């Protein structure tokens with residue numbers, strides 16, 4: 561899992577093809593969000609997931625919190641990984657592992673001002689049923705917890721990398737210009753980007769995705785060379 565690159569917010573087949581062709585590993589599909597502002601239909605997402613080659617993986621990004629509903633929706637979409645962005649009770653994570661042991665579970669840790677203790681507690685209470693954490697940014701102006709385009713205090717993510725018994729994906733405002741510094745500062749297992757890879761038309765920009773993947777791969781290789 562070390563050195564994994566996810567690109568989130570896939571909106572159609574062309575974008576999925578672009579992301580795979582430019583060498584990212586995982587593709588994130590944001591569905592069943594609180595604001596119901598999905599970029600694509602569930603049927604369209606399922607069709608794209610079905611066409612993803614095994615070297616890549618489709619990941620459901622969602623605010624669902626109930627284990628049965630999460631399992632059911634993952635099955636409908638055909639995904640083998642889910643990124644849970646809502647406030648999921650640890651009991652639901654345990655239940656999800658029981659009913660779908662092969663589902664790869666990422667749990668978000670949303671970094672706010674001074675909430676490292678709260679995030680550490682979430683890790684302590686959930687790690688048994690989580691495969692990877694994803695730190696992401698909070699936008700206090702809108703209340704958004706994802707796709708904010710904002711970076712957070714990377715020292716918080718770096719501390720979570722040190723204390724969490726699971727690998728960590730870093731997200732929040734990453735782009736081709738800052739991803740190398742982010743990887744060096746945080747030493748995550750994985751990185752994720754969404755809005756920082758879009759052009760003015762709010763679609764993924766091929767040159768940005770290419771440079772993000774190239775720069776991130778080099779930064780991960782530099783990290784490995786230090787160990």
Ligand SMILES: O=C(O)c1ccccc1NCC(=O)[C@H](O)[C@H](O)COP(=O)(O)O
Pocket residue numbers: 567568569588590593621645696697705706707708709710731732733734752753754755756
């Ligand atoms: O991708 C979304 O639309 C989304 C919506 C609501 C919550 C989370 C969401 N995505 C989670 C991600 O993995 C994003 O890529 C992550 O928040 C980073 O986004 P950005 O800061 O725009 O790079």
